[in-house]
Amino acid sequence: MSKNNENIFIEPWIDEEGWNADNFSEIETPCYVVSKSHLEKNLRILSQVEKDTGCHVLMALKGFSMFSMFPMARKYISGTEASSVNEARLGYEEFGKEVHVFSPSYTEDNIKEYLKYANHLVFNSFSQWNKFKDICHNKVSCGIRVNVEHQEVENPMYDPSSSNSHFGVTKSNFEVDNLEGIEGFHFHNLCENGADALERTLKVFEEKFGEFLPQMKWVNFGGGHHITRRDYDLNLLTKIITDFKKKYPHLEIYLEPGEAIALNAGVLIGSVVDIFSNTAVLNVSATCHMPDVLEMPYLPTILGAKTAIDGSDNVYRLVGPSCLTGDVIGKYSFSKPLVIGQKIIFLNMAIYTMVKNNTFNGVNLSDIVILDKNGKIKIIKKFGYKDFKNRLS
Ligand SMILES: *Cc1c(COP(=O)(O)O)cnc(C)c1O
Numbered sequence: 001m002s003k004n005n006e007n008i009f010i011e012p013w014i015d016e017e018g019w020n021a022d023n024f025s026e027i028e029t030p031c032y033v034v035s036k037s038h039l040e041k042n043l044r045i046l047s048q049v050e051k052d053t054g055c056h057v058l059m060a061l062k063g064f065s066m067f068s069m070f071p072m073a074r075k076y077i078s079g080t081e082a083s084s085v086n087e088a089r090l091g092y093e094e095f096g097k098e099v100h101v102f103s104p105s106y107t108e109d110n111i112k113e114y115l116k117y118a119n120h121l122v123f124n125s126f127s128q129w130n131k132f133k134d135i136c137h138n139k140v141s142c143g144i145r146v147n148v149e150h151q152e153v154e155n156p157m158y159d160p161s162s163s164n165s166h167f168g169v170t171k172s173n174f175e176v177d178n179l180e181g182i183e184g185f186h187f188h189n190l191c192e193n194g195a196d197a198l199e200r201t202l203k204v205f206e207e208k209f210g211e212f213l214p215q216m217k218w219v220n221f222g223g224g225h226h227i228t229r230r231d232y233d234l235n236l237l238t239k240i241i242t243d244f245k246k247k248y249p250h251l252e253i254y255l256e257p258g259e260a261i262a263l264n265a266g267v268l269i270g271s272v273v274d275i276f277s278n279t280a281v282l283n284v285s286a287t288c289h290m291p292d293v294l295e296m297p298y299l300p301t302i303l304g305a306k307t308a309i310d311g312s313d314n315v316y317r318l319v320g321p322s323c324l325t326g327d328v329i330g331k332y333s334f335s336k337p338l339v340i341g342q343k344i345i346f347l348n349m350a351i352y353t354m355v356k357n358n359t360f361n362g363v364n365l366s367d368i369v370i371l372d373k374n375g376k377i378k379i380i381k382k383f384g385y386k387d388f389k390n391r392l393s
Pocket of ligand 1: 060062063081102188190191192222223224225256257258259260
């Protein structure tokens with residue numbers, strides 16, 4: 001659900017193609033640059049999972065909603081997963097194919113909107129199901145989210161199985177006699193996990209809820225599968241899904257990764273604006289342009305820099321342009337002293353960034369740029385005063 005990308009993630013497209021700050025010398029900052037060819041590489045892997053297992057892969061829009069890439073993405077995967085009316089509409093209008101929705105907060109007002117766009121609707125509780133089943137069950141395929149209460153994620157902020165999670169119906173709250181009209185189960189229990197974590201989760205899921213599977217039509221294995229990471233065990237994933245399908249041939253299986261869609265497919269480029277006492281002020285902000293740096297928190301990887309340790313050379317504390325004292329990205333060591341105007345490239349910034357950006361303190365949103373397959377840079381969105389003003393009144 002968020003990213004922890006120190007060291008494990010190297011941006012292969014930058015690596016392999018020898019890109020460095022010089023390639024972006026002309027570009028205005030701050031901007032996100034998303035590599036179309038790297039994104040396509042990820043999508044090919046996900047499409048292969050569909051082919052090898054017969055499952056369906058949905059793009060969770062929460063992590064990556066860059067709709068200019070949807071025409072390419074729709075060639076490879078089955079659809080989108082949304083958790084708000086706006087996401088559902090974006091998936092429906094810009095991606096097409098299947099739209100699956102999970103939300104813990106359906107209301108009399110929004111349910112009709114969801115029904116315009118969704119193929120699957122997943123309920124978070126039996127009270128939500130009771131309230132809306134009559135309106136929904138003839139129009140879409142309805143499912144219930146279950147909480148397997150099996151922990152695979154360390155940070156409770158991203159752990160749906162943590163003891164105070166409000167997601168999904170636990171075994172003890174499960175209403176065996178209230179399943180009429182429910183066609184599927186949804187669990188989402190992972191975050192940046194390998195296939196081994198899915199294997200363990202699935203085992204617990206089957207132990208707790210397996211007896212109801214004969215009466216279901218589908219199971220959604222949620223997101224958090226780090227499928228496109230270099231060391232992900234694709235063979236194990238294929239085996240897990242294939243075995244599951246052998247056991248329950250009547251079930252359709254869905255995966256809805258977010259991070260894995262655009263993992264390592266983009267960078268955020270900023271520039272050094274001022275330098276004093278080993279502090280470098282940048283025009284990119286932790287709190288506005290990469291909020292997970294503060295929320296998670298984590299130290300993002302910078303191309304050509306290292307995490308500062310005792311005795312490191314050219315150590316700088318990188319800070320953002322806002323007036324938040326805590327708008328601090330972190331301490332890094334560079335091979336040479338920084339100079340004003342120099343570009344700083346943050347890796348793995350296509351996910352959970354554009355979707356979370358804000359204009360706090362009037363900080364401008366970061367431009368969005370595509371690095372085309374032929375290496376050309378194309379600016380697709382520039383933001384300005386209007387975007388700041390339009391959110392206020
Ligand atoms: C966040 C989320 C996802 C995607 O998670 P990633 O960690 O980005 O793969 C999928 N499904 C649901 C219900 C989610 O909340």
